[in-house]
Amino acid sequence: MAPLLHRDRELAVFREALDELRAGRPTVAAILGGNGMGKSSLLGAMTEMLPPRSLVLRARCHPSESHFAYGMVRQLFDPVMSAGERPRGRFDHAAADDDGAATQDLLISLFHMTRDLVAEQPVVIAIDDLSFADTPSLRWFSYIARRLDDLPVMMIATLPGSPPAGLGTDLAKLPYARFVQLRPFCATCTADFVAEALGAPPDVELAALCHTLSQGNPLVLRQLTSRMRQARISPGEPDPDQVLEVGTAALSATVLEWLHDHDPVAYELLTQLAVMGPDTDVTVAAILLSQGEPQIRQARRALAQAGLITAGPPVRFHNPLIRTAVLSRIDNQTRLGLHERGAALLARLGAPAAQTAEHLMLTDSDWGVPVLRRAATEAVAAREYDDATRYLRRALACSDDPATIHELTLQLGTVELRHDLDACVRHAETLVSTAPDPVRRARSLLNLASPALVASTVGVRPFVTVAHELAGMADPPREPLLRLTAQGVLSGYRAGLRRSVRMASSGVPDSAAKELAGALAAMVAASGRHPGTARRLAARACRERSRRDRPAGTGLVGAALAFGWTGRPEEALAVCDRILQDARTWDQPDLHALGLLLRADIGHRRGDSDDSLRDALDAREGAERIGARVLTTAARACGARALIRMGRTRDAAELVREMTMPADAHPLIKSLILEVQGLIAAAAGDHVTALSLFLDCGHRLSARGITNPACLPWRAHAAKAYNALGEHTAARTIAAEPAASPEHAPDARPAQAQILLTPAEQRVVELVRQGMSSMEVAERLCLSKRTIDTHLGRIYRKLGIRGRHQLAAALGP
Incomplete structure (x- = not known):
C-alpha cells in the first residue's frame, strides 16, 4: 500500500463516485499527474474497490498505437464481444470517414453498445494514459461522456498534467465530472x-x-x-x-x-537547456534544435507538466540534480560539440559576453579570445574577479601570438592585482620577459605599480630591473622612469635614482614627481639623519593633484611612513585616510589593505591600541582576500604587537602561533616579525631568545640602511633583555648610539672593548682569535651557528668594526 501514501483525498473523491454509481448515476473522473506520480497505481486501487457486479472495461494507451483509428475503443469492447455478449449496437470500422474521423452513425452505434451493456449491471470504463489515444477514440470518449445522463457508468482516465484542450473543455462542462490532481508526497x-x-x-x-x-x-x-x-x-x-x-x-x-522514449523533442530540449544553462532563452535552444516554435512550446509544456522545469520565464530546473542527471547521460564529445555550437550561436546573437564565455570555457576552440577578454572586462566592472581570472587564463591558453599573449598577461595582471597579489607578481615578471623593448616593458609595468608589491622583494624586482634599463637610455620617458624608480626606492633600491631626481627637479611637479618625492621621504626618514628634509619631501608628495592624475599610491605611502618616522603621527594619520579614500574610489583592495596596515602602525605609535588592533585585523582580512601573503603576515604581527601592549600576551602568541616569516618579505616586515616574536619571548621570561631576536631585528634593519630608532625600537627592547639577564653594561651600550670609529680614540679602544664585552662574548672572541670558524665555535660551546653569528654581530657593533679581521686591532694583545 506504500504507493498510495498521501492519497486519502483522492480515494475520498473516488468513494463519492462509487456512491453515485450505486445510485445509478454517472461519473467521469480524470486523474491528473505527471510521470511517476502514481496515476496507474491509483487507477488499479480504484478498480479493486468496485462493486462485485460491475463490468470493467479496460484500456491502456501507448504512443506507438496513436495512429490506429479506434485502437483504444477496440481494447475496451473486444473482450466483451469475444465473450459472446452481443449488444444491439455494432462496431463497424467501415463507417468511419477516409481520414479516420468518426461519423455520426458510428458514434451513435458505439453509444448504443454502451447503453446495452449497462442494462443489467453498472459499467466502469478505466483508461490508462488517455492522452496517448488515437484521435477518433478521443472523440468517442468525449461523445460518450456527454451522454451518460441517468446511466450507471463510471469513466475513469489518467492524464499527464491536464487533459487535451478540446476534451478538457468538454469534460469541464459536465455536472458529474471530477478532476483529481495528484500531488507529490509531502x-x-x-x-x-x-x-x-x-x-x-x-x-x-x-x-x-x-x-x-x-x-x-x-x-x-x-x-x-x-x-x-x-x-x-x-x-x-x-x-x-x-x-x-x-x-x-x-x-x-x-x-x-x-x-x-516517449517524447524525444522534449528530451532534446531538456538536454539543450542542461548544456546551455538554466537561464538560457528557450528560443536559443529551439534554434539549436532546429525545431519550430509549436514543437518547442509543446515540449516545454511537457517538461513543466513532468515537474522538470518551471513554467518561466526564466526557465529553471525544479531540482538542480535534474541537470546533473541529464548531463551524466551525454558523452564528452557530444557535450563539447553542443557547447561549441551554443557559444557560436550566442556570439552571433549578441548575447552577453559572460554567457558566451562560459561555454567557450568548456571547449577547445581558439576563436573566442576576443569574447573571453570582453567577458573579463565585464566581470571586473562587476567586481567578479574570480570569473575574470578564469576567462583570461583560458584566453591565454588559446593564444599563440606573442603580442596577444603580452596584452592578455597585462590584463590578467591588472585583475589579479585586486584578486591574487602573489599571482600578480608572477605576471609582472612575465611582462618584463615578453615585452620587446624597455619602454614597452615600463609602460606595461605602470599598470601594476602598486605599493603593495613593494612588501615583497620578489614583487619589486621587475620594477627595479626596468628602472635600471630606462636610466641607461639616452632619452628615457619621464613618467615611467619616475614611477618605477619610486617603486624601487620605497623598498630601498636606488636603481635609476640619480637620473630620476634630475628629471623630477627640472620638470613640472606632476604626479610622477610626487610619487618619487614620497618614496624619497620614506628613504630619508628611515636613515634618521635629516628629518626636516624627509618631512618636506612628504609634504610635496601630499600636494593636491588634478582629476586626471592616477591615485598616488606609492607617494602617499612613502609620505605616511616619513611622517610616522619623524614624529608627526597626526599628519601620518591624515595621509592614511587619504590612501584609504583613494583605494575605495579607485577600487584598489591592495592599496586599501596596505593603508589599514599603515594606520595600524600609526595607531600603535599614538598609543591607541584598540584602534591599532582593529585596523590590523581588518588589514589581515583584506590581505587574505587578495592573496597577499606578506601583507597578511605583517598585519598579524601588527595585531599581536597591539595585543602585547594591551597586556594580552597569550592572545598575541595565539595570533602568531602558526605564522611563518615569508622568505621574500621586505626587511622592515621581517624585522617587525622578529620584534613581535622577541616581545612574546620576553613576556614569557625567555630573555635569551628575546635578545637574540631583537639583535637579529637590528641586523636586518642596519643591512638595509634603516637606522632610525623610530622605525622599530629594537635597541630599547634589546637593552631591556640585557638588563633582565644582568648585563647592565651591555644594556647601556646597546641603548646608546654606536661608538666613535677606532681612529678617533686609538689608545682607549682595547681597554674599553674589554669592558664592553660580556663573559659569553669574550669566550666567543677568544675562540675566533684562535682561527676557528663560526661552526667550530658553535660546536665547541654547544650552541647553534646562528647564536654565534648573533654574538659576533653584537661584538662588531660594540667595537665599531666590520669583521673578525679587525678584532686584534680593536682588542689589543
Whole structure:
C-alpha cells in the first residue's frame, strides 16, 4: 500500500463516485499527474474497490498505437464481444470517414453498445494514459461522456498534467465530472516511504535529502530506495555524497528514461537547456534544435507538466540534480560539440559576453579570445574577479601570438592585482620577459605599480630591473622612469635614482614627481639623519593633484611612513585616510589593505591600541582576500604587537602561533616579525631568545640602511633583555648610539672593548682569535651557528668594526 501514501483525498473523491454509481448515476473522473506520480497505481486501487457486479472495461494507451483509428475503443469492447455478449449496437470500422474521423452513425452505434451493456449491471470504463489515444477514440470518449445522463457508468482516465484542450473543455462542462490532481508526497510521507522501503526509520537528514532528490515523486522515490538498498546505504548513518550519486542515477533511470522514449523533442530540449544553462532563452535552444516554435512550446509544456522545469520565464530546473542527471547521460564529445555550437550561436546573437564565455570555457576552440577578454572586462566592472581570472587564463591558453599573449598577461595582471597579489607578481615578471623593448616593458609595468608589491622583494624586482634599463637610455620617458624608480626606492633600491631626481627637479611637479618625492621621504626618514628634509619631501608628495592624475599610491605611502618616522603621527594619520579614500574610489583592495596596515602602525605609535588592533585585523582580512601573503603576515604581527601592549600576551602568541616569516618579505616586515616574536619571548621570561631576536631585528634593519630608532625600537627592547639577564653594561651600550670609529680614540679602544664585552662574548672572541670558524665555535660551546653569528654581530657593533679581521686591532694583545 506504500504507493498510495498521501492519497486519502483522492480515494475520498473516488468513494463519492462509487456512491453515485450505486445510485445509478454517472461519473467521469480524470486523474491528473505527471510521470511517476502514481496515476496507474491509483487507477488499479480504484478498480479493486468496485462493486462485485460491475463490468470493467479496460484500456491502456501507448504512443506507438496513436495512429490506429479506434485502437483504444477496440481494447475496451473486444473482450466483451469475444465473450459472446452481443449488444444491439455494432462496431463497424467501415463507417468511419477516409481520414479516420468518426461519423455520426458510428458514434451513435458505439453509444448504443454502451447503453446495452449497462442494462443489467453498472459499467466502469478505466483508461490508462488517455492522452496517448488515437484521435477518433478521443472523440468517442468525449461523445460518450456527454451522454451518460441517468446511466450507471463510471469513466475513469489518467492524464499527464491536464487533459487535451478540446476534451478538457468538454469534460469541464459536465455536472458529474471530477478532476483529481495528484500531488507529490509531502516530507512526512516521503520519510514513511523510505522507512518502509529500507526497513528502518531513516536519519532526519537522509529523509530530507530523499525528499529533495525525488521532489515527492513516488516512481523516483521507489527507484531511489531500491538503489539505496543495493548500495547498502545505512538509513541511520548515510553518506550524503553517496546518496546524491544514487539519486542522480535514479532520476536518469526513471523520469529521463521515460522522457527519452516517449517524447524525444522534449528530451532534446531538456538536454539543450542542461548544456546551455538554466537561464538560457528557450528560443536559443529551439534554434539549436532546429525545431519550430509549436514543437518547442509543446515540449516545454511537457517538461513543466513532468515537474522538470518551471513554467518561466526564466526557465529553471525544479531540482538542480535534474541537470546533473541529464548531463551524466551525454558523452564528452557530444557535450563539447553542443557547447561549441551554443557559444557560436550566442556570439552571433549578441548575447552577453559572460554567457558566451562560459561555454567557450568548456571547449577547445581558439576563436573566442576576443569574447573571453570582453567577458573579463565585464566581470571586473562587476567586481567578479574570480570569473575574470578564469576567462583570461583560458584566453591565454588559446593564444599563440606573442603580442596577444603580452596584452592578455597585462590584463590578467591588472585583475589579479585586486584578486591574487602573489599571482600578480608572477605576471609582472612575465611582462618584463615578453615585452620587446624597455619602454614597452615600463609602460606595461605602470599598470601594476602598486605599493603593495613593494612588501615583497620578489614583487619589486621587475620594477627595479626596468628602472635600471630606462636610466641607461639616452632619452628615457619621464613618467615611467619616475614611477618605477619610486617603486624601487620605497623598498630601498636606488636603481635609476640619480637620473630620476634630475628629471623630477627640472620638470613640472606632476604626479610622477610626487610619487618619487614620497618614496624619497620614506628613504630619508628611515636613515634618521635629516628629518626636516624627509618631512618636506612628504609634504610635496601630499600636494593636491588634478582629476586626471592616477591615485598616488606609492607617494602617499612613502609620505605616511616619513611622517610616522619623524614624529608627526597626526599628519601620518591624515595621509592614511587619504590612501584609504583613494583605494575605495579607485577600487584598489591592495592599496586599501596596505593603508589599514599603515594606520595600524600609526595607531600603535599614538598609543591607541584598540584602534591599532582593529585596523590590523581588518588589514589581515583584506590581505587574505587578495592573496597577499606578506601583507597578511605583517598585519598579524601588527595585531599581536597591539595585543602585547594591551597586556594580552597569550592572545598575541595565539595570533602568531602558526605564522611563518615569508622568505621574500621586505626587511622592515621581517624585522617587525622578529620584534613581535622577541616581545612574546620576553613576556614569557625567555630573555635569551628575546635578545637574540631583537639583535637579529637590528641586523636586518642596519643591512638595509634603516637606522632610525623610530622605525622599530629594537635597541630599547634589546637593552631591556640585557638588563633582565644582568648585563647592565651591555644594556647601556646597546641603548646608546654606536661608538666613535677606532681612529678617533686609538689608545682607549682595547681597554674599553674589554669592558664592553660580556663573559659569553669574550669566550666567543677568544675562540675566533684562535682561527676557528663560526661552526667550530658553535660546536665547541654547544650552541647553534646562528647564536654565534648573533654574538659576533653584537661584538662588531660594540667595537665599531666590520669583521673578525679587525678584532686584534680593536682588542689589543
